[in-house]
Amino acid sequence: MRAFATQVKNNFFRIILRNPRFIVFDVGVPALFYILFTKVMNQGMPASFNKTYLVSMAIYATLLSSIITVANNVLSDTDQSYLRFIDVSPVSRPTYYTAMGVILLGLTVIEIAIIELIAKFYVGVSMGIGNWLAILVLATVASISLMVFGVSLAFCGSGTVVNLMVNVIVFPVAILSGLWWPLSLMPNWAQTVGKLLPTYQTSVIVNEVINKTTISLNAIGGEIVWLLLAATLLFAVQKIQRTKTRK
């Protein structure tokens, strides 16, 4: 427990407090998008758009941190031979991943809270406290499967390959799942693909909760399937990596 607590403390310093990239990228980009589309380029949009787009940008922030920040941190720890040290120490990799997960969930909460503060005090979105909390909690919980994908990606090759893969995945996923602009504006094939993505499922669930409509069991099932897929991928990638190293 002492090892886990110290690991979490160190992760807080290195992943959040001393990481300007986190402030600029994970928090700054979604916040900027939100302000841009709700205060500057919002002509002809219905009043409900500010609320819907808040959900989209909250999920977009979790996508950025869960895939890009996670993959980069795990990759850096691998490159710095830290994971190899973990393997010869009494601490297990699951402890390392869990400690990183705790901090990344915290990071996700901070990101979403900042966007919510902008929505409330700058854009003027009005909702009950339950809805603000629902966005915060649901988007954070849903980011777990994305984080597991982020860890898996870190083991898929060199730094260049991982960075390329991360960018190739994150931005198309954001666009196809309707986080940047409504899915209905996209061609049919893109809508079909988009509706299968985990970020779309999260968006459906969060919007249904805050609009007090029936919660889609399909979307919840979709989230569970994505979590299982992510866990299977991580297990397989770790297995391949260990087999390669040990053989």
Next chain:
Amino acid sequence: MTAIIQVTNVSKQFAQKSILSHINFDVAPGEIIGLIGKNGAGKSTLINMMLGLTEPTDGKITLFGQAPQSKTIKDKIGVMFQDSFGLDRVRGSELIQLVRSYYSHPLPFSEVVKLAALGENLTTMVTKMSGGQRRKLNFALAMAGNPELLFLDEPTAGMDANSRYDFWQQIQQLSQAGKTIIVTSHYLEEIEDVASRIIFLKDHHVLYDGPLAGLQKSFTHTIVEFDSSLPEAQIAALIHNGDLDSHNQSHYVFVTEDADAVVRELTPEIANVRNLRITQQSLDQIFREVIKEGD
């Protein structure tokens, strides 16, 4: 005495290429083993197998009577890899605290800090430290768990001469404290000073396993060197019990198994011989010579 490490008939192949073949040795508590061999001899592979990071193709390795992958033995092991490890945006002192937290009976923080010998640089971000500073920090981290068994793979690479001297002093102290240490180094004269036993790897096998004195006895030659104004042909005609190793201006170096005989052969011209010196080969010289053989 029960062996801490048992390596039994271990072989390792990578892509059909033999790296190590039929390696056997035991390590008793308190021994300091100098693992030597040229680059690519399989030293790091052998260490990685002993740590459970790589599996042998054949054979068996046990540490404290258990498989190297066993979690229960990790608490007793300290490792300093050839490549220093670190973490982005973490200070040296924080990394020490983090690694200490991994072990059930760690050394006190102040003691680990003393081992790191980083002074004010202890609060520097690990990734901003110089190569030598990171090596010193990695040694302290290897010791942070107060291990019974310590693996040091090229520990002094990148350290300056003073740091290397201090490092080996610390190793001597650890040896006196009864720690078991496996060390590889390119600075063979350093291993020579600390190792109680040498394991010499060559051509995928253990070429020699025993005390340094035995290695010298098995492989060494005595060196007879002197200055003389006599021409090389005349010196060569005098000496039959030694091989001329080098002749530079007036300085002659002979390698022999019988130094007394060489001196006797020089006697007729002893008036023309100055600065006569007889020395045993160092581990470094033996190493270079044995490595050369068969290459």
